[in-house]
Amino acid sequence: MAASTLTSRILLDRIPFTATIPSNAEKVASVLLAAHCCPRCVLRFLGVRDRTIHNSFVDLTNDWAAPHRVDDKAAIKSETSVEDTKAIGEQAVKKLKVEKEDVPLSKGRTCAACLGLLHCDHKAIGRGALDIFHQQKYKLAVQNQTFVISTRLPSQLAIRQRSYQLLLAHELGESLPVVNDQTAAEAKPLIEVKEILKYLLADAYAEVSGLAFDANSPFSVSVHFEHKETEEEYKFLTEIPDAEFKVKKTRQKGIIVVNGISYEKITRAAEKLSYEHFRGASMCPPPPVANPVVLVKTELLHIPIYVAGRYLKLERHISNSPWVIGGNRMTEHSVEEFVAGRVDEFFRVDAHKFYSSGREDADVLMLGRGRPYYLELINPRRVEATPAEMAALQAQINEEADKKVGARNMQIISKEETKVLKDAADTKSKSYTTLVKLASPVPLEALTKLSQITNLEVKQQNPTRVPRRADLMRDKLIETLHVYPSVPLSNPSDLTDEVRVDLRTSAGTYVKEFMHGDNGRTKPCLKDLLEVEWAKVLELDVVEVHLDWPKEIQEDGAGGAASTDA
Incomplete structure (x- = not known):
């Protein structure tokens, strides 16, 4: 189906009768379609969040966005029906006609509400994330083969969301009942782009990876999108006193950086403005866009895991952590480097944080059972290890430390268990x-x-x-x-x-x-x-x-710490 033939009636006929939508949904859909909204964004503004329905709209949405070649006059006529003209007014239709004539008919369309986020190739994004998963050799817990989706989206989406809300309220007024018994004037956008995008990306990644989506998963797939074409739309807010919207510009390494344009801040400012404010700035309906968002980065991130143990310091002039003053090392070695180096390598982490139960001076030995510590491992690619593997890792650390430092009782612990060390800081x-x-x-x-x-x-x-x-x-x-x-x-x-x-x-x-x-x-x-x-x-x-923490582990000669008699 060509985009030009999509009407509100065709769209609504695709919505299952079990879905709850406004009684005059056809009018709502007509206004939105005429204002460059894709079918999935129409569903959003109708209050439909059912992911099954959004998934069933994949062909309709793709057809709407697909490149097409038709006669110019026929295209304009089919894009703006009589009903659409009544909904948004003659002047708005004329403006839309001019905008459509300016866009080559051979080019695909981009939704002015979601900036293309809901009609991009979500499976391609999922496959890209899976490639990273394999390249970085992630190995999830056997009992937790799940993931969650995290997004970073253009903040200007908040402006466009508010603009469409005001457009609907202005064109249809109180005649538009919406879900949850709110009138159009009272209603705020119930469903944001990010909510539906997460559904679509989650289903796509689940299909290509075989993992299951779980909102509480420790493993996240994070995607960052940008849209350069509209990134300065926030500026009109700075020119309207009622918005109370201010930004701060700073220079960092020769580049001007604008601070204070977060999604939340823009949302608060936009909600203070009326239809007249937006219309006066030519932002209602939002201007059409020529190009979709760009996927800037895909990142995979596993929540930290924790490795605990006790360390002994058997030679003097070794600091607890790297001791650097003015760029100069004050000691050649540190306990942290001896212990954490091999742990980082084994679990393939981005970084670590080292916490110990106090710290001794560089010229002080740590004897006896050793000092309790734990490592917080940031974004580990591996998250499990058997007791035998931990013993072998400990033995390797002790061998390489050459009786300068000893490690013992190394084990994986939960985040909750780290509280024991923190709580004992003032009592041990x-x-x-x-x-x-x-x-x-x-x-x-x-x-x-x-x-x-x-x-x-x-x-x-x-x-x-x-x-x-x-x-x-x-x-x-x-x-x-x-x-x-x-x-x-x-x-x-x-x-x-x-x-x-x-x-x-x-x-x-x-x-x-x-x-x-x-x-x-x-x-x-x-x-x-x-x-x-x-x-x-x-x-x-x-x-x-x-401090009797962490738990004692029976150690043999392979994994035992260096002797304090050394």
């Missing part, structure tokens, strides 16, 4: 051992007395070595304290100026500062408690993070 405690040099020798009796203290309350102001943190006074707790000579004394009456301090503290305690006092910013401190002029930390090791 840690145990340390530290070697301290004192300004002057002290007797064993003083050390023994100090070791009897429990639950010592300490006030710590932000350390001078951590300038980027807010300079607040924080209350901390030294839960247990054991101070003894670093080398056993041969005589109990001997003095010592080098001590070993084992302590368990509340979360966030700055242990080095508790030893030397940080020029009075930590009170009390070991220096003051032993009544010496100064105390210097020679070595500090974390021996336990008291």
Whole structure:
């Protein structure tokens, strides 16, 4: 069927009698067809959202949009019936006739409402997405072979949607009953282009891929469309005070960028305007368009998955994460790089985020069971791994770390399980051992007395070595304290100026500062408690993070962490 022969009656006859449409739907369809609307957009404005009906309109819509060659005069007459003339007025019809004469008859038509989104080749888009799926080697979960559709559409669709709403209200007025018992003047567009587009794309991708559509799927197919021909239509809104629409222009790398033209903002501005506003700007009905939208990008995205474990740091001068100042690396290695590098490679991710239960300084060891951490893996192409595969991955990390860093208990966890680590940030405690040099020798009796203290309350102001943190006074707790000579004394009456301090503290305690006092910013401190002029930390090791997370995994020699005896 040529586009020129499509009438409102033919279109309505294709709608099943079970569908609910307005009583004067034929008038509505006549106005919309005369104003360059495709059949599927007519369905939208009639309140039809049934995807089965929209799918059944594929041939009618394609015929409407297809290139065709007919006699000029016959084309104009058939495009504007007597009924259409009554619906939109003689002047509007004359304008439409001129516009049709300006468009070569051999060229396909583009819907002025959806800009071609509802009559493009949706299966071709689906096949393109499937090609990307295979190229990037996505491997979805065995129990979740699903997808969801995500779209990024031209914001000017909001202007055209409002324009058609005002056109219908003006031409048909209160005589148009619509679904949900609203009159035409009260009604807002019930069905947006994006809703129907998602149906069409979902059905197309499901057919070519064999996956099932699921609105809650962790895997999305995202499509981004642009329409250069109409991208500046928002400008008329800036010239009408009632729209209260303002944009901001900035220059980025020599290119002018316009901010503030989102779909939502344009919708709010357009809804403030009347038919007269739109008509005065020659935007009602919307001007016809010569070309359809362009598919700019197709992206596939899987929601993050999470890999947790515990790490040990067995050499000093290794930072928790890459430590870079002024473009210069302060340490050669980091725990994050040792652990995450192979994980990223195995799950084929775009990027990762590394979270640990606190972090030790670069010159501090992390011993014992290790420090809990998890990796948030962004857009993984692989989302599952067997326990044996995780053990092999862990073993590979440990082998390549060469006893500088050790990984243990590596496992895939859910997003909900990450909350345990986050919630414990302010409640967990840690145990340390530290070697301290004192300004002057002290007797064993003083050390023994100090070791009897429990639950010592300490006030710590932000350390001078951590300038980027807010300079607040924080209350901390030294839960247990054991101070003894670093080398056993041969005589109990001997003095010592080098001590070993084992302590368990509340979360966030700055242990080095508790030893030397940080020029009075930590009170009390070991220096003051032993009544010496100064105390210097020679070595500090974390021996336990008291958090039983993630779950322990029975490890054999293949996947076990490097020994803390190394």
